[in-house]
Amino acid sequence: MLSKNRALILASLCAWLVAGFLTSALASPPGASRPQSESASAATGAVTGQVLFEGPRPKPRRILMSADPVCVSLHKGPVYFQDGAVNSNGTLPNVFIYVKSGLGGRRFTPPSTPVGLDQQGCMYVPHVLGVMVGQPLKIISHDPTTHNIHVMPKLNRAWNQSQPPGAPPFIKRFTRPEIMIPVQCNQHPWMRAYIGVTSNPFYAVTGASGKFTLRGLPPGHYTLAAWTATFGVRQRQVTVTRGQTTTLNFTFH
Numbered sequence: 001m002l003s004k005n006r007a008l009i010l011a012s013l014c015a016w017l018v019a020g021f022l023t024s025a026l027a028s029p030p031g032a033s034r035p036q037s038e039s040a041s042a043a044t045g046a047v048t049g050q051v052l053f054e055g056p057r058p059k060p061r062r063i064l065m066s067a068d069p070v071c072v073s074l075h076k077g078p079v080y081f082q083d084g085a086v087n088s089n090g091t092l093p094n095v096f097i098y099v100k101s102g103l104g105g106r107r108f109t110p111p112s113t114p115v116g117l118d119q120q121g122c123m124y125v126p127h128v129l130g131v132m133v134g135q136p137l138k139i140i141s142h143d144p145t146t147h148n149i150h151v152m153p154k155l156n157r158a159w160n161q162s163q164p165p166g167a168p169p170f171i172k173r174f175t176r177p178e179i180m181i182p183v184q185c186n187q188h189p190w191m192r193a194y195i196g197v198t199s200n201p202f203y204a205v206t207g208a209s210g211k212f213t214l215r216g217l218p219p220g221h222y223t224l225a226a227w228t229a230t231f232g233v234r235q236r237q238v239t240v241t242r243g244q245t246t247t248l249n250f251t252f253h
Contacts, residue, residue, distance in 0.1 A: 045240035048213040049248040051095045051206050051226055058084040058230070063190045070145040071122035071188060082127045083192065084230040091210020092252060094128040095226050096180060096196045098203040099214070100235065102222030108200045114138035114171065117183070117193060119147050119163070124183065124193035128229075130203040131195060133174055140169045148186035153178055156197065160186070180227055194229060226250040 060080040065071040087093055114136035118125045122143060131137050139161075141147055146164045155178045161170065174181075174197045185191035196203060204212040214224075219242045226234045231252040238248045 042243040043218075044216045045219055045242055046213060046215045046217060046245040047222075047224065047238055047240060047248050048211070048245055049250070050210045051092045051097075051212070052210065052249055052251045053086050053090055053092050053231075053253070054251060055253045057086045060085065065122060065188070065190070068122065068145060068188060070143070074121040074143065079121070079123070081190070081192075087208055087210055089210065091206070092228060092231070093206055093208060093210065094126075094194075095206040095210075095212070095228050095250070096128055096130060096194070096203065097206070097212045097214065097224060097226050097250075098130070098179065098196060098198055099200060099217070100223045100225040102220055103200055103202075103218075106200070106218070108132070110135040111201075112136070116140055117149075117195075119143050119149075119185075119191075122147075122185075122188050122191060124185075124191055126193070126205065128180075128194045128205050129196070130205060131174065131197055132201060133177055133197060133199050135173065137172045137174070137195070138169050139163065139172065141165070141167065146187055147191070150184050150186050151181060151195070152184070153181040153197075156181065179225075180229075192229075196227070224248065226252075228252060 063079045063081055082094055085093055110132035115129060115131040116138045117129060119141040120143065139149055141163045144165045146162060148162045150160045152158055155176045156174045159172065177199045178197045181195040181197060183193040183195060202214045202217055204214055206212050217240045219240050221237065221239050224236055224238055234250045234252065236248055236250065238246055240246060
C-alpha cells in the first residue's frame with residue numbers, strides 16, 4: 001500500500017510540474033515580444049513636432065488621366081499632383097522625417113509585418129512611405145487596369161514588375177538604407193511614390209496635420225532630417241532626454 005501511495009504522489013507531482021512548464025511555455029513563447037514596462041518606456045524619449053510652410057503656396061497641378069479611360073472613370077472630379085501640396089493649416093504633408101545620425105552602432109531587427117504600397121484610382125497610396133532594411137514591402141492593386149511598378153533606387157537593386165487587374169500582391173525587400181527611392185508606373189506616368197529605406201524604426205511621414213512623432217529613442221544627441229519631393233531637405237539637431245518628449249519643428253519656404 002505504501003509503494004502504491006508513493007507512486008500516486010510521484011505521478012501527481014510529475015503532472016503538476018509538466019502542467020506548470022506548459023503554462024509557462026505557452027505564456028512566453030521563445031522570441032515573443034513582451035509588452036514594454038513603464039520602466040522600459042521611461043528609459044527612452046520622444047521627438048514630436050510639425051513641418052511648417054512659409055511663403056506663397058504653389059498652385060496645384062491637375063493630373064490628366066485621359067490616356068487611360070479606366071483611370072478617368074475611377075474619379076468623380078479633378079485629381080491633382082501631391083508633390084508641392086500644402087495643407088490648409090499651413091503645414092506640409094508627405095514629408096519623410098528620419099534619424100540621419102546619432103544612433104551609433106545600434107542595430108534593430110526589422111519587423112516581419114509588411115508595409116503596403118497600394119494602387120487605388122491610378123494613384124500610389126501612400127504617396128510617401130518608410131520601410132526598414134529587410135522588412136517586406138507588399139505591393140497591392142485594387143484598380144481594374146494594368147499597372148507597372150518601376151522602382152528606381154541608386155543603392156539597392158532596381159526592379160520593374162507588371163500587375164494586371166486581379167493579380168495577387170507580391171513581396172519585395174531592400175538590402176541597404178536609401179533616402180529616398182522613387183517609384184513610377186510605366187503605364188501611367190503621373191503615378192509617383194517615394195520610399196524611405198532605413199536601418200532603424202525611427203521615422204515618420206506627415207499627413208493632413210503636418211505633425212510627426214518619433215517614439216522610443218534612446219537618450220542622446222541626434223540629427224533629424226525632413227525630406228520633401230519639392231522643397232528640398234532640412235536638418236536639425238535635437239537632444240533626447242530619458243522619459244521626456246522634445247518638440248522640434250521644421251520650416252520650408
